[in-house]
Amino acid sequence: MSVLDVAVVGAGPVGLTAALALARRGVAVTVFEEAGRLSTEWRASTFHPPTLEIACDLGIADAMLAEGIIARTYQIRDRRDGLIAEFDFGLLADETDYPFRLQLEQYKYSQIISDALDGRHPEVGLRLGEGITGVTQHADAAVLTTVAGEQVEARWVLAADGARSTLRKALGTTFEGLTYDHRYLVLSIDYPVETLLPGICDVNYIADPSEHLLILRVPDVWRIVVAVRPELGAEEALADRYVAERLRGLFGDHPELPLRERKIYSVHQRVAGNFRTDRVLLLGDAAHVNSPMGGMGLNGGIHDAFDLSVQLGKVLLDGAGDEVLDAWAQRRRKAAIEAVQEITHRTTTEMAEQDEAERRGFRRRMSQIAADPALAKEWMLDAAMISNVRAHGLPRRDSEVG
Numbered sequence: 001m002s003v004l005d006v007a008v009v010g011a012g013p014v015g016l017t018a019a020l021a022l023a024r025r026g027v028a029v030t031v032f033e034e035a036g037r038l039s040t041e042w043r044a045s046t047f048h049p050p051t052l053e054i055a056c057d058l059g060i061a062d063a064m065l066a067e068g069i070i071a072r073t074y075q076i077r078d079r080r081d082g083l084i085a086e087f088d089f090g091l092l093a094d095e096t097d098y099p100f101r102l103q104l105e106q107y108k109y110s111q112i113i114s115d116a117l118d119g120r121h122p123e124v125g126l127r128l129g130e131g132i133t134g135v136t137q138h139a140d141a142a143v144l145t146t147v148a149g150e151q152v153e154a155r156w157v158l159a160a161d162g163a164r165s166t167l168r169k170a171l172g173t174t175f176e177g178l179t180y181d182h183r184y185l186v187l188s189i190d191y192p193v194e195t196l197l198p199g200i201c202d203v204n205y206i207a208d209p210s211e212h213l214l215i216l217r218v219p220d221v222w223r224i225v226v227a228v229r230p231e232l233g234a235e236e237a238l239a240d241r242y243v244a245e246r247l248r249g250l251f252g253d254h255p256e257l258p259l260r261e262r263k264i265y266s267v268h269q270r271v272a273g274n275f276r277t278d279r280v281l282l283l284g285d286a287a288h289v290n291s292p293m294g295g296m297g298l299n300g301g302i303h304d305a306f307d308l309s310v311q312l313g314k315v316l317l318d319g320a321g322d323e324v325l326d327a328w329a330q331r332r333r334k335a336a337i338e339a340v341q342e343i344t345h346r347t348t349t350e351m352a353e354q355d356e357a358e359r360r361g362f363r364r365r366m367s368q369i370a371a372d373p374a375l376a377k378e379w380m381l382d383a384a385m386i387s388n389v390r391a392h393g394l395p396r397r398d399s400e401v402g
């Protein structure tokens with residue numbers, strides 16, 4: 001049996017990023033994907049500045065910018081009291097070449113990578129419809145079993161097989177954390193919502209004690225991500241009547257709001273006990289999941305993939321020892337816990353706060369931060385994930401400022 005250098009399990013956005021980043025360094029990669037085609041689920045829609053720097057490094061930033069929407073501001077609102085604070089990404093102009101959030105659906109990002117691989121990187125093999133059912137390891141390789149029963153050996157396996165990761169479970173790695181009581185109902189509306197809610201911008205976080213929400217513009221539609229009370233079942237929340245009530249509550253008696261999508265998601269904050277077990281490395285949602293408040297989950301996964309491609313390049317091409325992979329695993333786990341989990345949990349809690357005194361305190365704090373340019377910049381460095389990548393040593397990107 002021939003031994004692959006690198007096998008990636010999962011052709012989601014994180015697995016595909018890893019494949020492209022490794023291929024550009026000259027490493028051969030085989031990607032195993034259980035589905036027969038790339039996912040067209042929308043899910044993530046926000047790309048932060050460090051992720052765009054990575055995209056520039058990978059040669060796909062122009063394609064992303066051409067397809068996405070540049071959001072230059074974002075707002076924090078209260079459903080009852082209106083605007084609390086508006087932040088301008090222009091404050092970050094001396095920190096990054098991309099002082100904005102790019103709004104672009106996750107499946108379009110995957111398609112852009114697939115196009116970048118197509119024909120130009122014969123060293124990447126994409127095996128669609130070939131799920132992996134298990135993994136064992138010996139001293140020289142990890143052995144994957146495909147759904148058809150084939151055994152495939154690889155020197156390194158990148159488990160990018162999503163939140164329910166088969167590989168993480170096969171390794172017996174813990175995935176501790178919490179599941180929130182509420183779920184999120186995601187509605188995509190093909191209508192100029194900005195004409196119904198004057199004053200909103202492209203990204204709006206809206207606090208409310210019973211139904212906090214996020215209103216976002218993406219290239220094709222407006223998306224509403226609204227909290228569903230814990231006692232409601234998924235079927236009930238997806239029913240026409242419930243959806244119509246939510247839309248009426250937000251936009252009044254508007255006759256026609258064409259819905260392009262309605263989905264419901266549970267919300268978790270969880271991190272794998274370790275990101276490396278010998279020759280298997282966990283990344284993306286297989287390693288960490290978090291609330292979508294803050295738009296950081298996929299971004300963090302792309303950072304995992306980029307950093308790992310640099311470290312694996314050192315091991316496979318430059319003869320470095322595998323301690324660089326241990327350092328990667330520790331660094332990325334720390335970044336997930338200390339930055340992404342921390343910020344997304346805080347944002348979710350603040351948006352959902354029920355205590356009136358706490359709600360008032362939050363409004364006061366946010367107004368003060370927004371009014372002080374130095375504090376606002378510090379806030380934006382966190383929200384845009386720039387402090388995160390600086391604190392956790394993401395390898396240098398070509399377009400990085402400074």
Ligand SMILES: Cc1cc2nc3c(=O)[nH]c(=O)nc-3n(C[C@H](O)[C@H](O)[C@H](O)COP(=O)(O)OP(=O)(O)OC[C@H]3O[C@@H](n4cnc5c(N)ncnc54)[C@H](O)[C@@H]3O)c2cc1C
Pocket residue numbers: 009010011012013014015032033034035039043044045046047106130131132133160161162163165166167184186225265283284285286292294295296297298299300301
């Ligand atoms: C409503 C919502 C909004 C979100 N918004 C944002 C946002 O704005 N910004 C952000 O950064 N993140 C956001 N996220 C999170 C983001 O969607 C995920 O972090 C992202 O999908 C993770 O990508 P991944 O490639 O790690 O995993 P996935 O996208 O889950 O991909 C895993 C892939 O592995 C395949 N697979 C699974 N098991 C196997 C197997 N055994 N063998 C082979 N293949 C397998 C799957 O078919 C899939 O293709 C959001 C999530 C939700 C639900």
